[in-house]
Amino acid sequence: MLYTKLGKRSPQISVIGFGAxxxxxxxxxxxxxxxxxxxxxxxxxxxxxxxxTADVYGFGHSEELIASVLKERGKGEVIIATKAGNDFYxxxxxxxxxxxxxxxxxxxxxxxxxxxxxxxxxxxxxxDILQLHSPDIEKLNRxxxxxxxxxxxxxxKILHAGLSIQSFKESDxxxxxxxxxxxxxxxxxxxxxxxxxxxKVLFPKxxxxxxxxxxxxxxxxGLLTGKFNRDTRFGNxxxxxxxxxxxxxxxxxxxxxxxxxxxxxxxxxxxxxxxLAFCLKHPACHTVIPGGKTPEQVIDNCRAAELx
Numbered sequence: 001m002l003y004t005k006l007g008k009r010s011p012q013i014s015v016i017g018f019g020a021x022x023x024x025x026x027x028x029x030x031x032x033x034x035x036x037x038x039x040x041x042x043x044x045x046x047x048x049x050x051x052x053t054a055d056v057y058g059f060g061h062s063e064e065l066i067a068s069v070l071k072e073r074g075k076g077e078v079i080i081a082t083k084a085g086n087d088f089y090x091x092x093x094x095x096x097x098x099x100x101x102x103x104x105x106x107x108x109x110x111x112x113x114x115x116x117x118x119x120x121x122x123x124x125x126x127x128d129i130l131q132l133h134s135p136d137i138e139k140l141n142r143x144x145x146x147x148x149x150x151x152x153x154x155x156x157k158i159l160h161a162g163l164s165i166q167s168f169k170e171s172d173x174x175x176x177x178x179x180x181x182x183x184x185x186x187x188x189x190x191x192x193x194x195x196x197x198x199x200k201v202l203f204p205k206x207x208x209x210x211x212x213x214x215x216x217x218x219x220x221x222g223l224l225t226g227k228f229n230r231d232t233r234f235g236n237x238x239x240x241x242x243x244x245x246x247x248x249x250x251x252x253x254x255x256x257x258x259x260x261x262x263x264x265x266x267x268x269x270x271x272x273x274x275x276l277a278f279c280l281k282h283p284a285c286h287t288v289i290p291g292g293k294t295p296e297q298v299i300d301n302c303r304a305a306e307l308x
Contacts, residue, residue, distance in 0.1 A: 001047030002305045006079075006286045007212025010160050010185045011128070013079050015280055016302050017050035018043040019216065019289035023065055024058025027099055027239040028293070033065060035294055040069040042295035044078065046302040052188070052214065052289040054083035054133055055118050056102060063121040071123065080122060081129035081186075081214065083164055084114040085145070098242055106132065106139040111148035115157055127152075131162035131188055137169070140176060149183050160185040164216070170198040177205040186212035191285070192220045193262065193278050194255050203284035215279045218288040223252055224275040226263075269307060272300055277307035 002015045022028035023036035040051075053062045063082060070078060087105035095103040105111075115130055130152060132145055139145060140163075149161040161183050165173050167190045177184065187206060191198045195217070206213050219225055221240050230250055234241040244252070266274050272290070279288050292298035 001302065002308055003049070004286050005212075006050075006214070007186050007206075008210030010212045011079050012077075013050035013287055014048045014305075015287050015308060016046075016048060016276065016305055017052055017214070017287045017289040018048050018298070019291040020051055020053040020062045020066060021057045022291040022293045024053075024062035026058050026061075026237070028291070029235055029238040031293060036065055037069050038295050039292045039298050040066065041073070042298045043292060043302070044069070044073065046299060048298075048302065049077050050079050050081070050287055050289070052081045052216070054086065054131075055114055055121075056083070056086040056088050056133065059088050059100070060117075060121055063118055067121060067123045075124070079128045080124070081131060081162065081188075082118050082122070082127055083131040083133035084111050084118065085133040085135055085139075087114070089114075089117075099239060104135055104139055106135050106142070106145040106148075108144040108148040108151070111145060112152060112157075115148075115152055119157065126156055127158045129160045129162050129186060130158040131164045131186075134164045134166045136166065137173060140173070146180055146183060153183075162186040162188060162212075162214070164188040165190070165198075165202065167217075168197070171201045174201040174205050177202070177209055177211060181209035181211060184209075184211055186214060186286075188214040188216050188289075190217045191215045191279055191282075192218050193224060193259060193275050194220060194252060199282070203282065207284050213285045213287075215285050215288045218276050218279045219272055219290050220252065220275075223249070223256070224271060226271040229253070266307065269303070270300055273304040273307060276301060276304035280304070280308050 025031045091101035091103045095101045152158040189198045290301045
């Protein structure tokens with residue numbers, strides 16, 4: 001495993017992280033908590049020291065699983081980044097857009113309260129990193145979310161503050177780094193071989209301000225592992241039914257055909273490993289957070305560090 005500092009103010013972390021959305025037990029099909037915990041243990045055994053989660057993943061269950069594993073072996077040098085703002089506590093059925101009842105709530109009091117709930121579930125005295133969870137721009141144009149981060153830092157409830165940039169808004173939201181680089185220690189961004197908008201404006205600003213970059217969706221929901229084709233379909237409890245619909249699959253796979261030579265340059269490595277290494281080779285990027293539902297997936301992901 002390789003390690004790097006997550007920007008100029010954030011801690012040292014592994015370049016391969018663990019994305020903990022899938023183990024929450026919602027949105028990625030059926031999961032088994034025993035297998036999920038084995039996947040987490042395997043990640044830590046492989047030298048992973050960065051786990052990314054969110055309060056909304058499994059409606060708290062992802063954080064609870066992480067806490068359970070770390071209670072068994074001690075937190076040590078592990079850095080946990082969680083998120084708040086996708087409010088499942090106060091949402092109703094009318095707020096369900098396919099991910100369960102969730103609504104965006106970025107009021108100051110709510111964010112502080114939500115952070116306190118994550119503290120309890122994770123069983124820690126302070127959150128290593130709290131990220132605003134991919135809000136719409138009108139939420140971020142208000143003072144309240146930024147004030148919440150400042151208060152949480154001041155009170156010692158969070159050590160570092162981050163922003164998860166909304167998908168497909170990588171350039172539109174880049175100006176937020178100009179306005180809030182004093183409070184933002186890191187950002188999380190959608191970036192992979194086929195989706196590279198972040199390279200245009202966002203990454204240069206992150207480098208300018210020394211803001212750490214966490215890469216999410218580096219395998220494009222599994223598409224870049226090479227295991228999907230145009231006939232692939234997902235179950236009703238799997239968010240990829242929307243994010244990788246038959247129309248989107250067809251479009252992505254057509255693009256993927258054009259970059260097949262990239263994979264041929266690295267015989268002996270899987271498509272997943274090559275895709276992860278691609279992200280990490282950009283000088284703005286510090287870590288990738290592929291999901292790992294099984295120990296085998298985790299081991300495969302971690303080997304990508306050999307290509308850096």
